[in-house]
Amino acid sequence: MGRTSDAREKLLNAALDLIWTSSYGGVSVDDICARADVNKGSFYHFFPSKSDLAVAAYEAHWQSTQPGLNQIFSPDTDPLDRLHQCCARLYDAQKMKFAEYGFVVGCPYANAGSELATQDPKIRAKAQEMRDRWMDYLERTIRDAVALGLAEVVDPRSAAQQVYSCFLGTLLQSKILNDPDILLQLEPAIFRLLRANVPTAVAA
Amino acid sequence: MGRTSDAREKLLNAALDLIWTSSYGGVSVDDICARADVNKGSFYHFFPSKSDLAVAAYEAHWQSTQPGLNQIFSPDTDPLDRLHQCCARLYDAQKMKFAEYGFVVGCPYANAGSELATQDPKIRAKAQEMRDRWMDYLERTIRDAVALGLAEVVDPRSAAQQVYSCFLGTLLQSKILNDPDILLQLEPAIFRLLRANVPTAVAA
DNA sequence: CGCTTAGTTTACCGATCGGTCAAGTTGACC
DNA sequence: GGTCAACTTGACCGATCGGTAAACTAAGCG
Numbered sequence: 001m002g003r004t005s006d007a008r009e010k011l012l013n014a015a016l017d018l019i020w021t022s023s024y025g026g027v028s029v030d031d032i033c034a035r036a037d038v039n040k041g042s043f044y045h046f047f048p049s050k051s052d053l054a055v056a057a058y059e060a061h062w063q064s065t066q067p068g069l070n071q072i073f074s075p076d077t078d079p080l081d082r083l084h085q086c087c088a089r090l091y092d093a094q095k096m097k098f099a100e101y102g103f104v105v106g107c108p109y110a111n112a113g114s115e116l117a118t119q120d121p122k123i124r125a126k127a128q129e130m131r132d133r134w135m136d137y138l139e140r141t142i143r144d145a146v147a148l149g150l151a152e153v154v155d156p157r158s159a160a161q162q163v164y165s166c167f168l169g170t171l172l173q174s175k176i177l178n179d180p181d182i183l184l185q186l187e188p189a190i191f192r193l194l195r196a197n198v199p200t201a202v203a204a
Numbered sequence: 205m206g207r208t209s210d211a212r213e214k215l216l217n218a219a220l221d222l223i224w225t226s227s228y229g230g231v232s233v234d235d236i237c238a239r240a241d242v243n244k245g246s247f248y249h250f251f252p253s254k255s256d257l258a259v260a261a262y263e264a265h266w267q268s269t270q271p272g273l274n275q276i277f278s279p280d281t282d283p284l285d286r287l288h289q290c291c292a293r294l295y296d297a298q299k300m301k302f303a304e305y306g307f308v309v310g311c312p313y314a315n316a317g318s319e320l321a322t323q324d325p326k327i328r329a330k331a332q333e334m335r336d337r338w339m340d341y342l343e344r345t346i347r348d349a350v351a352l353g354l355a356e357v358v359d360p361r362s363a364a365q366q367v368y369s370c371f372l373g374t375l376l377q378s379k380i381l382n383d384p385d386i387l388l389q390l391e392p393a394i395f396r397l398l399r400a401n402v403p404t405a406v407a408a
Numbered sequence: 409c410g411c412t413t414a415g416t417t418t419a420c421c422g423a424t425c426g427g428t429c430a431a432g433t434t435g436a437c438c
Numbered sequence: 439g440g441t442c443a444a445c446t447t448g449a450c451c452g453a454t455c456g457g458t459a460a461a462c463t464a465a466g467c468g
Contacts, residue, residue, distance in 0.1 A: 002444025003435040023319045025229020029426060039447055044427065046445095103322040113380035114318040115227045118307040127380045161377065161386065162393040166366070169373025173365065176317035176331045182365070189366040192397050206414030207465040233456060243417055248457065250415090 008046045010036040015057040020108045021101050024054060024115055024123075055126045058109060062130060073137045079145035080196055083163075087187040094171070095180045106175040110168050134167075135160050142194065151194040163190050212250045214240040219261040224312045225305050228258060228319055228327075259330045262313060266334060277341045283349035284400055287367075291391040298375070299384045310379040314372050338371075339364050346398065355398040367394050 014036035018027040029050050033040050047053040072085045097105045105111075113127030138160035145151035153159035166189050174182035191198055218240035222231040233254050237244050251257040276289045301309045309315075317331030342364035349355035357363035370393050378386035395402050 001436055001442070003433085003446090005445055007445080022323050023229060025227060025319070026323050028424075030424080040427080041429080041448075042446060050426065101322070105322065106318065110376060110380070111318055114310065114315055114376055115229070117379045117382065118305070118309060119226050119230050124380065124382065131377065131380055158389055158392075161389050162370070162374075162396075165370055165373030165377050165389070165393065167373065168376045169369030169371065170366075172314060172318055172372045172376065173335065173369050175321045176314070176328065176335055178321065178328065185362055185365055185369070188362075189369065189397060192366075192399070193393060195396070205412065205466050207416090207463085209415055211415075232454075234454080244457085245418075245459085246416060254456065 005042075007036070007038045007042050009060075011038055011043060011046060011053060012057045012060045014038075015053050016061050016108065019054060019057070020111070021097075021103065021105050024051075024112060051120050051122055054112065055122055058112065058126050058130065061108065062133070069137060073141060075140075075144065078150075079141045079148060080150050080191070082141050083190055084187060087183075087190070090167075090171075090186070091180065091183045094174065094183060098178075098180045104171075104175045104178050104180050106171045107168065110171065114172075131164065135164055138163050145194065145196060151196040153194055159194060162193050166190055166193065209246075211240070211242045211246050213264075215242055215247060215250060215257060216261045216264045218242075219257050220265050220312065223258060223261070224315070225301075225307065225309050228255075228316060255324050255326055258316065259326050262316065262330050262334065265312065266337070273341060277345060279344075279348065282354075283345045283352060284354050284395070286345050287394055288391060291387075291394070294371075294375075294390070295384065295387045298378065298387060302382075302384045308375075308379045308382050308384050310375045311372065314375065318376075335368065339368055342367050349398065349400060355400040357398055363398060366397050370394055370397065 011032060015027075015032045018031055018035055029040065029043060032050075032053070033043050043053070047056065068089075072089065073082050077085070094104055094106075097103075109127045109130040112123050113131075117124040117127065135157075139156050142151060142153060142156045142159050142163070146153060146156060151159075166186060170183055170186040170189070174180055188198070215236060219231075219236045222235055222239055233244065233247060236254075236257070237247050247257070251260065272293075276293065277286050281289070298308055298310075301307075313331045313334040316327050317335075321328040321331065339361075343360050346355060346357060346360045346363050346367070350357060350360060355363075370390060374387055374390040374393070378384055392402070
């Protein structure tokens with residue numbers, strides 16, 4: 001009943017793009033509506049507020065990237081190779097964004113958390129949810145690596161937290177220097193943290 | 205000639221406080237003036253724009269913290285103890301801010317870089333300058349540690365970059381979770397990165 | 409003392425902010 | 439084909455945004 005619309009999806013995409021490449025505070029509702037080619041009234045038909053849209057946009061982005069993550073972090077893959085693939089894809093993705101926009105844009109969830117953790121509880125909670133999801137992938141991978149004797153860590157959960165910190169920090173440093181090649185230091189850092197040997201031959 | 209004033213310093217302090225605990229975009233010039241108890245006209249007498257004030261506030265903050273950093277990173281101190289002291293003070297500082305505001309506020313320069321690197325060249329450059337200054341402390345410390353046989357790294361500059369990523373990432377993760385105790389994982393991560401043994405007895 | 413210059417005050421600017429509203433339009437479903 | 443709910447439209451809101459201007463005041467200095 002009633003008519004259908006893709007305005008909601010267009011708003012989600014526009015919001016993610018604009019906020020990711022600039023910042024939450026630097027993008028207005030009017031900007032998002034203009035990019036999505038949607039009237040402001042429609043915006044508030046679908047979302048009660050700007051921050052609700054942002055939260056929904058992050059969730060939609062996660063849903064769209066999750067299949068890829070499930071593939072990278074498949075239990076059938078060698079644990080260290082999962083981490084290698086993850087770093088490689090992260091580098092490629094950031095390099096593509098850099099080529100497109102001229103800027104290293106970093107991690108959208110981390111950007112949001114950094115900007116709004118002290119100001120908007122819903123966005124802080126969403127950023128935390130995203131980190132928890134990442135942490136699950138990392139912890140499982142580290143547990144598998146330890147079980148196979150490929151890594152040595154005391155506590156896999158703590159190790160996952162340290163590895164995740166490396167992700168966040170390297171991405172942020174790369175954004176601050178506006179240099180994607182900073183990300184090349186991510187994989188060696190992670191392998192050192194896990195006391196894992198760099199795989200001599202990595203699947204191309 | 206002409207009258208003197210402390211309005212400039214009051215503006216610098218107010219801006220740093222407000223922006224640090226919320227965000228650049230979340231704080232208005234009026235907010236800063238109100239906190240500093242300075243009229244808006246005076247604001248623009250001292251600073252050409254809001255972002256110029258922010259840059260000046262970060263520089264002033266650096267100048268005020270540099271003596272402490274010089275002490276922590278004194279060449280006379282054992283290199284690993286420098287890192288330990290640094291982590292300990294960072295934890296204490298964030299814990300104090302957390303007790304005061306109810307939030308983990310993170311690193312002011314990193315926050316600024318994360319929010320504005322793609323939007324404001326002057327602020328991105330300032331964030332980069334701050335990271336370069338930190339990198340110098342870290343690289344020197346790592347070189348000293350290697351020279352004393354306390355650490356094993358291939359390239360001190362790259363290692364410093366990895367360690368700095370751990371700082372940034374752990375602070376950011378701590379902010380996103382709003383939990384200062386996340387920072388307790390920072391020191392072990394750094395020592396693992398440097399293949400350094402945790403000092404058995406650390407000066408209290 | 410008086411001049412000069414630095415700093416203060418306050419009212420004001422146009423633009424934009426996030427958000428609202430009521431009237432209109434359309435399509436899915438019976 | 440009618441109906442009703444879903445969606446669209448565009449004008450509108452008060453508040454706030456970063457920034458300006460000009461008259462005013464006071465302190466350092468000769």
